[in-house]
Amino acid sequence: MTTTADSSTLAATLNSIIAEHQGLEGPLLPILHATQKALGYIPSEAVPVIAQQLQLTKAEVHGVISFYHFFRSHPAGNNTIQICRAESCQSMGSRELEANIKQRLKTDYHQTTADGEITLEPVYCLGNCACSPAIRVNDDIHGRVTMDKFEHILDELLTVAVELK
């Protein structure tokens, strides 16, 4: 997902994404979502292209990207793990869980592990509050997470990643 796009492929990708969404009302967020999905992040070179085609200023596009926690301006790891920090998960020990996971991965929030495998992010509620604490690994949500369960999840995740190569 974390392709470092050279400028011609970037332009081609962006043009097709913009063409696909330009007819929508309020197309900017759908375009940013599609860009991040295709490239893993929203490179700074994309900002002027999107701005020009939507007749916005670069500042407006940059302002939107920087407002939303989900959009990233730099490549992430191969996988993203989000730990829920909200109250329901707190009541089931998420403060300890997050400390342990950070220690286990030797990384903090908004950072990526040294091997480039995992980017760690906080999240405020995954809607799985009856089975707290919850984490999200890419698009999979896990409930009642313990460190044992986390090791298991990690194991599965990294094994699959190796097989794909």
Next chain:
Amino acid sequence: MSTNTATVYIPRDTTALSLGADKVAAQLQNQQPNINIVRNGSRGLFWLEPMIEVATPKGRVAYGPVQPEDVESLLASDFLQGGSSHPLYLGLTEQIPYLAQQQRVTFARVGVTDPVSLNDYRAHGGLVGLEKALALQAQAIVDEVKTSGLRGRGGAAFPTGIKWQTVLDAPSDKKYIVCNADEGDSGTFADRMLMEGDPYCLIEGMIIAGLAVGADQGYIYLREEYPVAHAILNEAIACAEQANILGDNILGSGKRFNLQVRLGAGAYICGEETSLLESLEGKRGMVRAKPPLPAIVGLFGQPTIVNNVISLASVPDILAKGGEHYQEFGTGRSRGTLPFQLAGNIKQGGLVELAFGASLKTLLQDFGGGTRSGKPMRAVQIGGPLGAYLPEELWDTPLDYEAFMAIGAGVGHGGIVAFDDSVNLSQQARFSMEFCTIESCGKCTPCRIGSTRGVEVIDRITNDEQRSGSLEEREKQIELLEELCDTMVHGSLCAMGGMTPIPVTSALKHFPQDFLPNAAGNKAAQGADHA
């Protein structure tokens, strides 16, 4: 062989998936290829998930919580005939007390049907409300919603019929229906469960809203954190378009309504309706000053209904059975039912739909069964991160909007988060302020700066005495916190800054001992170094 063609229901709801439902389904299909597996929504008995059901002539029989390694022993038992010999046998689903004691109105189909099957939807009473609405004048639809007494289920409890009337009366060629599916409050999952378990109900409610006010375009603003709901909604919308339920000729009536899902991007503030509209327009989610109301100047400047998922999903039943029928549920000015969500440190977490008026204690004990940890329950937070922390003395309060307002709390979206006696309420209060610093849109000062100052003041109160000085100095800091909260309540543009003080002041009022420097969990008690 009859056993091979048995129908087994395995939920595709997020919570069921988060506990391994997909693996259970794969295992079962693998071992019995001829089995008919239906991926339904969840019944909301989340502590029993993955809960799977077998169709029998007597009704559906439930087993749970099922793990992939249980599949073999289930198949070796009389499971496919709905027999009782396996230890995970739970009996007839409808007779499980947790479910049997509920009043499922809005959630009647959730967990029962295949969420994307239109045949299932019709067979269980779907589209009756829409068919009625198509035969009515716009005003008559709005009148029916007014009669029902429905109030906004997102938390603010504004009368839905009055909002609709305002949009109906606003002259414009273009109007919008926007569903607020940015369910960001911790402890709430009713919107998610409904969208994943009965998406057509929301779609039908939005079409009816469109007919009621003359809008032909709808948007569901869904939070990015709900990937399962996103996939199911898109599947359902595609099917509804194919079947002429959405599109240019709704059920052959010649009337038009189109619907799209739009994803948020991880901003809590976008659950605030004006911020949501800004976001839908492709801007930063900055709160707008009100007035003008979104009902008059809403999305792209046009009259717009912004309603929560559950509000809109309540509408099909109101049209099908009449507003009178719906308003027979409930108490005082809180009419109808509310899906309460039992979350956090609770033994039997899940969704409990009840008419307004039940006591909190009933929910926590009779349904919830106490804490999951087995320790005494000490506090509950109701209505999300902007809701009050309540001690046991207040758990007898009946769950209706007015009774909760009277004790300085709110029912909100019906989310209830339980904490056991290991909780430190000063830490929870600090988190409320911290959350506000992270999620404030930054437009108004009391919210943007007040929350940062709030964290600092709470730290000064709870840190050791060397830091906060004399007892007198501590009292001054508490006074300062109260004044700060007062400023935020009265000076903020929206509920984010205006309600963040509610958890803070309720914690301070009901659990003052937790704010003492020597309370367990505070820095002084841990011997932390403040240098």
